[in-house]
Amino acid sequence: MNKAILTGTLAMLTVAAVAKTTITVKGSDTMVIMAQRWAETYMTAHPDITIQVTGGGSGTGISALINGTTDICDASRPMKSSERDNLKSRYSSLGVEIKSAKDGLSVYLNDQSPVDELSLDQLKGIYTGEIKNWKDVGGPDAKIVVYGRENNSGTYVFFRDNVLMGKDYTSTMQSLPGTAAVVNAVSKDKFGIGYGGAAYGKGIKFAKVKKDAGSPGIAPTPETIKDGSYPLTRYLYMYTKSRPTGELKAYIDWILSAEGQAVVQAVGYFPVK
Amino acid sequence: MPSDSKSIDPGSDAAVPVPAESPAGSLPGGRPVSVLTPKPSEPNMSANISESASGKVPDAESPANPRPGSGNRRVLTMGKPLRLGELAIEKSIQGVAFVSLLFITLIFIFIFKEAIPLFGSGINKAESHATVEASETYGEDAAAPSKPEAPELAQKASHFTPAELGGKTWQPVSLDPKFGLLPLFLGSLKVTLIALLIAGPMGIFAALYTSNFAPMWAREGMKPVIEILAGFPSVVIGFFALVIMASVLQNLFGFEYRLNAFVGGVAMALAVVPIIYTVSEDALAAVPKVMTEASLALGATKWETALFVILPSATPGIFAALILGFGRAFGETMIVLMATGNAALFTPHIFEPVRTLSATIGAEMAEVVFGDIHYRVLFFVGALLFIISFGLNATAEFFVRTRLMKRFKGA
Numbered sequence: 001m002n003k004a005i006l007t008g009t010l011a012m013l014t015v016a017a018v019a020k021t022t023i024t025v026k027g028s029d030t031m032v033i034m035a036q037r038w039a040e041t042y043m044t045a046h047p048d049i050t051i052q053v054t055g056g057g058s059g060t061g062i063s064a065l066i067n068g069t070t071d072i073c074d075a076s077r078p079m080k081s082s083e084r085d086n087l088k089s090r091y092s093s094l095g096v097e098i099k100s101a102k103d104g105l106s107v108y109l110n111d112q113s114p115v116d117e118l119s120l121d122q123l124k125g126i127y128t129g130e131i132k133n134w135k136d137v138g139g140p141d142a143k144i145v146v147y148g149r150e151n152n153s154g155t156y157v158f159f160r161d162n163v164l165m166g167k168d169y170t171s172t173m174q175s176l177p178g179t180a181a182v183v184n185a186v187s188k189d190k191f192g193i194g195y196g197g198a199a200y201g202k203g204i205k206f207a208k209v210k211k212d213a214g215s216p217g218i219a220p221t222p223e224t225i226k227d228g229s230y231p232l233t234r235y236l237y238m239y240t241k242s243r244p245t246g247e248l249k250a251y252i253d254w255i256l257s258a259e260g261q262a263v264v265q266a267v268g269y270f271p272v273k
Numbered sequence: 274m275p276s277d278s279k280s281i282d283p284g285s286d287a288a289v290p291v292p293a294e295s296p297a298g299s300l301p302g303g304r305p306v307s308v309l310t311p312k313p314s315e316p317n318m319s320a321n322i323s324e325s326a327s328g329k330v331p332d333a334e335s336p337a338n339p340r341p342g343s344g345n346r347r348v349l350t351m352g353k354p355l356r357l358g359e360l361a362i363e364k365s366i367q368g369v370a371f372v373s374l375l376f377i378t379l380i381f382i383f384i385f386k387e388a389i390p391l392f393g394s395g396i397n398k399a400e401s402h403a404t405v406e407a408s409e410t411y412g413e414d415a416a417a418p419s420k421p422e423a424p425e426l427a428q429k430a431s432h433f434t435p436a437e438l439g440g441k442t443w444q445p446v447s448l449d450p451k452f453g454l455l456p457l458f459l460g461s462l463k464v465t466l467i468a469l470l471i472a473g474p475m476g477i478f479a480a481l482y483t484s485n486f487a488p489m490w491a492r493e494g495m496k497p498v499i500e501i502l503a504g505f506p507s508v509v510i511g512f513f514a515l516v517i518m519a520s521v522l523q524n525l526f527g528f529e530y531r532l533n534a535f536v537g538g539v540a541m542a543l544a545v546v547p548i549i550y551t552v553s554e555d556a557l558a559a560v561p562k563v564m565t566e567a568s569l570a571l572g573a574t575k576w577e578t579a580l581f582v583i584l585p586s587a588t589p590g591i592f593a594a595l596i597l598g599f600g601r602a603f604g605e606t607m608i609v610l611m612a613t614g615n616a617a618l619f620t621p622h623i624f625e626p627v628r629t630l631s632a633t634i635g636a637e638m639a640e641v642v643f644g645d646i647h648y649r650v651l652f653f654v655g656a657l658l659f660i661i662s663f664g665l666n667a668t669a670e671f672f673v674r675t676r677l678m679k680r681f682k683g684a
Contacts, residue, residue, distance in 0.1 A: 059641070145531070151637060157446065188519075
């Protein structure tokens with residue numbers, strides 16, 4: 001949230017100084033750093049264009065798009081059908097979806113944990129509270145300490161829909177604000193487990209994820225995420241009201257170009273192509 | 274949050290000799306807390322004059338706070354030529370007081386306005402129709418390997434009833450959302466009580482020390498230092514608790530969950546000590562010196578005097594300090610958000626993670642869909658916190674105003 005405020009202030013400072021073509025980008029906190037890098041790099045090459053980037057969350061960005069206060073909305077989850085309905089009733093358009101980057105959702109374990117791989121079913125059991133002890137998934141006889149993201153994050157919803165298949169998280173899950181907090185908690189907790197974006201931290205390791213009990217465990221690496229063999233990948237989206245034209249189109253084309261996708265890799269996500 | 278300034282008026286008929294200095298402390302954030310007592314030789318009227326002359330804004334300027342002695346002011350201005358400059362200053366101060374009052378009222382109205390539709394009939398839980406066709410896509414490479422997206426899971430349609438707020442499960446972002454506030458309420462209460470159990474004795478005894486035993490240099494040093502602690506950003510305390518304190522306490526007590534209500538309570542105590550200290554120090558210093566002198570003259574030792582004479586006579590003030598501390602701890606967001614683990618459990622154990630009311634607002638408000646039930650419930654939680662802290666402040670005010678002062682007057 002602080003990041004969002006900071007970006008907001010920066011954006012306001014930028015807008016005060018110029019009166020050129022302005023593109024506004026608003027949305028996901030997950031994507032805000034990447035969006036800023038894109039904007040910075042693009043603006044150096046095109047000094048006549050100003051790009052304002054604001055965070056606030058995927059939901060905030062989508063409602064800004066619906067209210068017409070932003071040109072591009074960043075979202076770490078696909079638009080919900082209710083949101084598309086809103087957009088349609090306002091602009092008689094369903095919006096245009098641009099897959100701008102790929103992200104692998106990692107499962108973190110403490111690096112002292114003897115468990116290395118977990119199947120999707122086991123993850124579901126752990127996060128819904130059916131599996132409470134590490135010995136049920138091939139570990140020591142100890143209680144599993146479950147960490148997750150706050151329910152305002154796109155990651156929370158993605159994990160719920162794709163791993164828990166829509167079931168509720170166990171109420172013993174400790175929800176922490178931000179990936180860094182989850183990584184930090186797991187690194188200090190020998191029996192901890194957490195999930196989040198591809199992050200780097202001392203004291204944690206990434207669990208290999210198995211699609212089902214029989215298939216091999218796959219670690220989240222740039223290759224497995226790019227080719228889709230790692231089971232927990234998601235797209236990071238950008239939405240516009242209608243098919244982009246003019247400067248907006250040039251900017252989006254640049255993001256999808258090799259140059260724009262290099263920025264994606266530089267901030268730790270994965271290119272779509 | 275304790276919000277209003279607290280000024281204790283001795284009333285116009287105070288005839289008790291009191292200490293020469295009138296102690297005045299200050300709560301964090303510049304809220305003045307002053308315990309003013311008239312000088313022994315002067316009549317009360319001049320006490321009021323010296324108060325205005327020393328640059329303090331008399332409480333009587335606030336229209337919401339008419340105090341018993343305010344009639345004096347009118348008497349004082351009688352027969353004096355009207356000075357325009359003074360009038361302007363008086364009016365602008367009055368204006369400022371009105372504006373702050375207006376702000377509080379507006380916030381109050383806003384919060385309640387957003388929460389009230391919850392109790393009307395027209396709200397249904399968001400229902401999603403899975404029939405809408407997909408958005409157009411742009412810039413996609415047909416050749417790129419892409420896995421089919423999981424279909425959007427349909428939300429259960431149901432009607433929200435206010436009775437759900439009394440449930441024991443908090444799962445607002447779910448396909449079947451549950452808005453039970455009981456675990457959150459219990460969580461707030463647990464953390465607050467732990468914080469008070471630690472900060473209460475610490476703050477009160479530190480105040481007793483500085484007001485009765487400390488040599489001048491220690492007193493001069495301690496008060497500002499403890500008050501600096503109040504100015505500490507709570508996010509710093511929270512981070513300290515999350516990274517360092519939690520590990521230390523876990524090694525010490527060996528609890529199963531690293532982040533829990535106890536860790537949050539200990540961290541919260543750091544934020545609450547300064548409030549309890551400042552307010553009880555003021556109450557202790559306001560105890561008339563005659564009582565100390567009489568006790569010492571009767572042969573009691575310094576400790577006996579402090580524990581059995583001064584402390585009991587300042588009880589209402591100390592009680593007020595505890596209530597203000599309670600209010601601060603109940604409303605504090607950042608510390609609990611970082612240090613308690615935020616799991617909405619409905620259990621009595623203090624070594625398990627908890628989720629508090631304030632942390633829930635802090636964590637969820639940013640992403641909620643505006644006008645949704647979830648949004649309204651969060652505003653309802655805000656209104657609840659508002660009412661609780663309002664009630665606590667009023668109670669504290671009442672105790673200081675009536676009990677403490679009556680006790681000194683009747684002595």
